[in-house]
Amino acid sequence: xxxxxxxxxxxxxxxxxxxxxxxxxxxxxxxxxxxxxxxxxxxxxxxxxxxxxxxxxxxxxxxxxxxxxxxxxxxxxxxxxxxxxxxxxxxxxxxxxxxxxxxxxxxxxxxxxxxxxxxxxxxxxxxxxxxxxxxxxxxxxxxxxxxxxxxxxxxxxxxxxxxxxxxxxxxxxxxxxxxxxxxxxxxxxxxxxxxxxxxxxxxxxxxxxxxxxx
Numbered sequence: 001x002x003x004x005x006x007x008x009x010x011x012x013x014x015x016x017x018x019x020x021x022x023x024x025x026x027x028x029x030x031x032x033x034x035x036x037x038x039x040x041x042x043x044x045x046x047x048x049x050x051x052x053x054x055x056x057x058x059x060x061x062x063x064x065x066x067x068x069x070x071x072x073x074x075x076x077x078x079x080x081x082x083x084x085x086x087x088x089x090x091x092x093x094x095x096x097x098x099x100x101x102x103x104x105x106x107x108x109x110x111x112x113x114x115x116x117x118x119x120x121x122x123x124x125x126x127x128x129x130x131x132x133x134x135x136x137x138x139x140x141x142x143x144x145x146x147x148x149x150x151x152x153x154x155x156x157x158x159x160x161x162x163x164x165x166x167x168x169x170x171x172x173x174x175x176x177x178x179x180x181x182x183x184x185x186x187x188x189x190x191x192x193x194x195x196x197x198x199x200x201x202x203x204x205x206x207x208x209x210x211x212x213x214x
Contacts, residue, residue, distance in 0.1 A: 001075040002033045002094035003035040003037060003073040003074075003075065003076065004026055004035070004036045004077075004078050005037045005038075005039065005072070005079050006019060006079070006082055007038070007039045007054075007063050007067060009040070009054070009060060009061075010040075010041050011060075013199070014083075015042075016042065016046060018082045019038050019040075019044060019046055019049060019082065021211055021212070022080065022082055023046065023049050025086035026080075027048065028213075029087070029091075030086065030089075032093075032094035033078070033094050035050060036048060036050065037049070038051055038052065039053075039054055039063070039067060040053070040054060041053065041063075061152045062133070062137055062151075062152055064079065065125065065126060065130075065156075067079045068117075068125045069123070069126050070126070071120070075096075075118065076094060076096050076097075077116065078093055078114065078115070079115040080093075080114055081112075083199050083200055084113065084114070084191065084193060084194075085188075085194075085200050085203075085207055086190060087188055087189030087191075087192060087206065087207065088189040090190045097116065097118075098118070098121070098168070099114075099116045099168050099169070099173060100115045100167040100168075101114040101169065101170050101171070101178065101193070102169035102172070104195050109146075109153075109157050110153055110157040110167060111153050112156050113193055114178075114191075115167070116167075125159045125160070129155065129159075141158075142157075143158070177191055178193055179191065181194045181195070181203060181207060186206050187206065188206070189210075
C-alpha cells in the first residue's frame with residue numbers, strides 16, 4: 001500500500017483547504033496512493049484524508065520530523081509538502097524505493113519537499129530527533145549550512161548521511177517528473193514545486209487553476 005503523508009502545523013500560512021487541494025490533486029493524478037494522511041494539531045475533517053494528531057509541539061517545519069514516526073504506514077510512504085501542485089500523471093511518485101528531491105539550490109543535498117521510503121525504514125530519524133529536539137533545532141548542530149537556513153531538511157540530510165544512506169534523487173530517476181514554478185511561463189508539470197516566495201495561492205494561469213481544482 002502506498003501512503004501520502006503531509007504535515008500541517010497551526011500558526012502559519014497553510015490551513016485545511018491546502019490539505020484538501022493537495023489531496024484532490026493526488027487522487028486525480030496519482031491514484032496509486034491508497035491512503036492520504038495529514039499529521040496536524042488542527043481539528044481537520046476532510047473527506048479522503050486521515051487526520052493523525054501531532055504528538056509534539058515542535059515549531060513550524062520541525063513538525064515534519066513526526067512523519068517518520070514508527071507505525072504510521074505499511075509499504076511505500078511519501079512525505080509531500082502542502083505547496084505541491086499536480087498538473088498531470090504522477091503515479092511514479094508511488095513506486096517503491098527510497099528517494100528524495102534534490103535541493104534546488106544546493107546540489108547533492110536532500111530536500112524534504114518530497115521524500116519517499118518504506119514502512120518504518122526512516123524511524124531512526126524520528127528517534128534521534130525526538131531524543132534531543134533542542135540539540136537538532138539549534139543552528140550549527142549539523143555543521144555549516146550552505147544557505148544559512150537551518151531547518152528540517154538539513155537535519156534529515158545529516159542523519160541520513162550519518163547512517164550511510166544516500167537517497168537517489170527524483171530529478172535523476174524521473175527526469176520529466178518535477179518542475180519548478182516559473183511565473184514567466186504558463187505550462188508546468190506534472191509535479192510543480194515551489195521555491196522561495198512563490199506559492200500556489202499567488203501563482204497564475206494553469207498552475208493556479210490546477211491548485212484550485214478547476
